Amino acid sequence: MIQEIAIRLNGEVRRAAVAPNETLLDVLRGKFGVKTPKEGCGRGDCGACTVLLDGKAVRSCLILAIEVDGQSVVTLEGVGRDKPTALQKAFVKNNVFQCGFCAPGMILSSAALLAENPQPTEHEVREALAGNLCRCTGYEPIVQTVLAVAKKSAKKKPAARRARS
Amino acid sequence: MSKTKIVGNSSVRVDGLAKVTGAAQYVDDLDFGPGLLHAVVVESTRAHAKLKKVDVSAAAKAPGVVRVVTGKDFPYMFGLYMQDRYIFAQDRVRFVGEQIAAVVAETPEAALRAAKLVKVDYEELPAVLSLADALKKDAVLIHPHLDRYNKVPWFFPRAGTNIAHWRKTRKGDVEKGFQQADFILEDVYTVPRYAHCPIETHAVTGLFDLSGRLTLWASSQSPFAQRNVMATALKPFGLTHKDIRIVTPYVGGGFGGKAGVSMEIIAAVLAIAMKGRPVKLNWTREQEFMNTSQRQGVIARVKMGVKKTGQIVALEHTLHWDAGASAEYGANVVNAVGLSATGPYRVPNVKIDSVCVYTNMPPCGAYRGFGYSEFHFGLESHITRVAQAIGMDPVKFRRLNAIQEGDVLAYGAHMNPGDLRGAIDRVAKEIRWGKKEKAKPGKAVGKSLACFWKAPAMPPNASSAAFLKFNEDGSLNLTVSGMEIGQGFLTVMAQCAAEVLTVPVEKIRVETPDTDRNPYEWQTVGSHVTWSCGNAVRAAAEEVKTKLLATVARAKGLKAEDLYLADECVKSRQDKKFALPFRSFVIDGIMRPNGNFIGGPIQGTGMFMPEFTSALGDPETSQGGHPNVHYTVGCAGAIVEVDKETGKLTVLKTALAVDAGKAINPELVDGQIVGGIVQGLATALYEDIRYGANGRLLNPNFTDYKIPTALDCPGEIVPIILETAQPDGPFGARGVGEHTMVACAPMIADAIADAVGVRLKTMPLTAEKVALALRGIDYETVKGDSLGFCFRGRPCDYPFAVGGAK
Structure with a gap:
């Protein structure tokens, strides 16, 4: 039973006819041509398929596409399209990623964390990224960079407020 | 070595932006x-x-x-x-x-x-699911036509057996060596299979x-x-x-x-x-586990003889490898170990037998470390035990026996430069060796230090090549066929070219391989591409440089020897004001007063083959060849907390020093150290592959085969880079990528022994095994029948001289 769904994908409304057993990951990659969510395990273990669903980091391989009808989905394609975000810039500057296959998921999980908790502790960062497997980096540079970006944004914010007032 | 400007800097990765924006395409992303x-x-x-x-x-x-x-x-x-x-x-x-x-x-x-x-x-x-069965006299043959297979000349399969290859190395007189020894220790160590687990299948x-x-x-x-x-x-x-x-x-x-x-x-x-x-x-994740290749399991007997004063005088190292159903790649792992299983030590009398055995398990092949992690587990554990048995500090013992430049290797060639003693000293200091740490109630804290070495395992004619071409604006395209698998290869190659040509790294685009368009590269394995392809890129850049100088000399009527490259220009030693930017002539040439143009598109090629190597050693002794290009040495140390009740291990701190020769990009070397340590610790602490008694893999997924998450990492990791130049390396560099995980398993085993006095000789070193040992229960007697490789029974009972393997 094919059903049409409409989602707000990276800010644009996209429609697709999907079967009830199609995962969000397959629809994103196969029907919308959005390729940054990767399939690493197909069973929710690795987090390479992470996307933001109404702002929350979720595994798109565990979600059926018909479930997200009417919701907002953000993939890495929708992050820093015009200009890389502070997080992306810091990841580049610190030579954080190696093979880069986990990067889309890591960046989205980090972004979701910082949106909800702008000043996380190291343990909170590790907790938030524990669902995203990386075999190359040993996680250390990823965790430290997320912490550094959080710290920097804390310093910036009061100044920005003063400028506005 | 002259001072470098770009080589030695932590340049930003050339693929950095593509990877954080998602622009980087992997195979399944192509339409x-x-x-x-x-x-x-x-x-x-x-x-x-x-x-x-x-x-x-x-x-x-x-x-x-x-x-x-x-x-x-x-x-x-x-x-x-x-x-x-x-x-x-x-x-x-x-x-x-x-x-x-x-x-x-x-x-x-x-x-x-x-x-x-x-x-x-x-x-x-009948399925051959144990090494002993595979090697017994009337064994079921997995490859009845073994004698008909095409193979490289340095493999020695034994027709009518399940032995795919047997590497023998003999140096000195091992029996005489044991007679000279004041103390001899012999024991058996087992390492199961492991899976690579790249996140992309x-x-x-x-x-x-x-x-x-x-x-x-x-x-x-x-x-x-x-x-x-x-x-x-x-x-x-x-x-x-x-x-x-x-x-x-x-x-x-x-x-x-x-x-x-x-x-x-x-x-x-x-x-x-x-x-x-x-x-x-x-491939699905399950297929990635079951039908690509795995790391071979091994059972190894180490017999070492030492003098009271600490010198190693003899080593007998016998290793039986579970290669699985094919050995087309795995047999070369066995070969590499057969040449190098002395570890980074001076050993005058050596007998190594490294035997590759077919079994009815999934095929094995190359895995980061190429057999070295496997044999270092037994060897380094053994060395600590030997040192302690003669009352010598294990770090002092390693320092005393550490291999040095010029020492004769097991196969007769000479050791290349490398500062193993420096590495030992730096790591010992970092982990406060000799100082007892305070433990929390219910816990014990142990320390350890383990050495490593590794050489690239490659055919003697493995080669690399590079093409370099200028664009109109003075930027360059570099094509190579080494593969960017995360290590930062493309960036390092750009740095090598940039250094010679005085061009910023950002102006060089390096492209991933396409066999139609990119020049030849044997493979991206063995931690050899920085060294080998780096030499090819450097040669290509030197050719470009020669052409730049010659073009300017010819067009301007100058002597090429008066000209040099700086700041993306050709400059002259005779005329300080003379500076011709590359972009002004590298495609369009240089106009002479009469309107003629001199020059044309400037490009260069480079190649490298290690012409000093040879795989023609004597099959019975391995003497006479020069199979390895060089070894990279180093050591790793740890401070580990053990929960005395549950056996849970917490790595509080690790430090690892590696002699990179020259770190072309130190931050990328750090990345290899940190990532390698965590992968090495994973094999020691978490990954526990299990096969059922019918040869079926039981845990082909990340739920049941645990690789570390961000929560499972050591408290502190200290990367240390030493730089003793490799004379034939690009800017003195040699490889470091695989080495960083090699010492991790014995390091953990030693730290457990130091903390609670329990010696684990079977990997992985799980909390379960520690907890059992603390209660006086031998794991080997309770392990059940789901095992990590083709070995059943108690290691101490394993018959190394079984049937065909006599």
Whole structure:
């Protein structure tokens, strides 16, 4: 039973006819041509398929596409399209990623964390990224960079407020 | 060595922005349009059986199916070092998971449904699931035609046995050495199989176009080796090297698992079967575990003799490897260990037997460390025990016996430069060696230090090449065929070219391989590409430099020897004001007063082959050849907390020092150290592969086969880089990528022993084993029958001199 769904994908409304057993990951990659969510395990273990669903980091391989009808989905394609975000810039500057296959998921999980908790502790960062497997980096540079970006944004914010007032 | 400006800096990765924006494409991200077909493979459910009948009739009629292919369609063998692997199983299957047939369909779902309709009739054969069974006198032969297989000249398979290769190394007189020893210790260590676990599984799309040319888009560390293996195996289709093209976009992790050829050749023949339409074959995570390659399991007996004063006088090291159903790559791992299993120590009398044994388990091959992690576990554990037995501090013992430049190696050649003692000193200081740490209630804290070395294992004629060409604006394109598997290869190559040409790294685009367009590279394995391809890039840049100087000299009537490169210009020592920017002439040339132009597009090529190596050592002793180009040395240390009740291990701190010769990009070397330590700790602490008694892998997924998450990392990791130049390396560099995980397992075993006095000799070193040992229970007596490799029973009872392995 094919059903049409409409989602707000990276800010644009996209429609697709999907079967009830199609995962969000397959629809994103196969029907919308959005390729940054990767399939690493197909069973929710690795987090390479992470996307933001109404702002929350979720595994798109565990979600059926018909479930997200009417919701907002953000993939890495929708992050820093015009200009890389502070997080992306810091990841580049610190030579954080190696093979880069986990990067889309890591960046989205980090972004979701910082949106909800702008000043996380190291343990909170590790907790938030524990669902995203990386075999190359040993996680250390990823965790430290997320912490550094959080710290920097804390310093910036009061100044920005003063400028506005 | 003259001072460098770009080499030695932590330049930002050339692929950094592509990877954080998602622009970086991996194979499965490429689009092939609506004509794309999808393949699913039918796998053996038996470890060893005759194939009586493969009935594909129901599958062929299933909706969406366009073709079902079996071994009858493609009865060919392949392999990198030895052709002992089948594209599809022929008369028999040799492991659970082996490919028997493949269904090609319009959609992945249709292919999957139809694959389940293929009926396979088996006639069971006795499965060889233990090394002792494989080696006994009347053993069931897994490869009855072993003597007919094509192989490299440095492999010595034994026809009529399950021995795929036996590397023997003999130096001095080991019996005499043991007679001179004041103390001898002999023991057995076991290391199970491990899985690579790149987050990207193997993925290939193949197209055999209507003109008869075959293109494969593959996630691979070895595009040229793949082309060569396929050209050899697929000769019956009239395919020559020029008709095969391998394109490799970014690879989502390799770790050796994407070296050589495994499932890629299935996609190749499916493409041939479906001429004119692209065919995609992606491995599932389960297949990634079961049917690519794994790290071989090994049981090793170490016998070491030492003087009271601490000098090692004799070493006998016997290793039996579980290679699985094919040894086309794994036998070279066995070979590498057979040459190097002394570890980084001076040992005057050596006897090494490294034996590669076929079993009915999934095939094994290259894995980061190439056998060195496996033998270091036993050897380094043993060294600590020997030192303690003679009352010597284990760090002092290692320092005393540490190999140095010029020392005679086990196979007779001489050791290259490398500061192992410096590494030991730095790590000992970092972990406050000798100082007892305070432990929390219920816990004990232990310390350890383990050394490592590793050489690239490669054929003596493994070579690299590079092309470099200028663009109008003075930027450059560099093409190489080393693979960016995450280590930062492309960036380091850009830095090598940038250094010679005085061009910023950002102005060099380095591209991933395409065998049609990029120059030759043997493979990206063995931590050798920085060294080997770096030399080729440097040579290409030197050729470009020569052309830049010659063009300017000719156009301007100057002497080339007065000219030099600086700040993207050709400058003159005679005239300080003279500075001709590259962009002004590298494509369009230089105009003379009469309107003629001198020059033309400037480009350069470079190549490198280690012309001093040879694999022609004596098969009985390994003396006389020069199989390894060089060794990289270093050591790692740890401070580990052990929970005395639960056995839980917490790594509080680790430090690792490696002699990189020259760190072309120190931050990337740090990345290799930190990532390598965590991967090494994973093999020690978490990863626990299990096979059932029928040879079936029980935990082919990340739920049951645990790799570390961000929560499972050490409290502190300190990377230390030493730089004793490698004379034949680019700017003095040698490889470091694999080395960083090699010492991790013995380091943990030693730290546990130091903390709670328990000596674990079987990996992995789980909390369960520690807790059992703390209660006085021998793990070997309670381990059950789901095991990590082809070894049953108690290690101390293993008959090393069984049957064919006498």
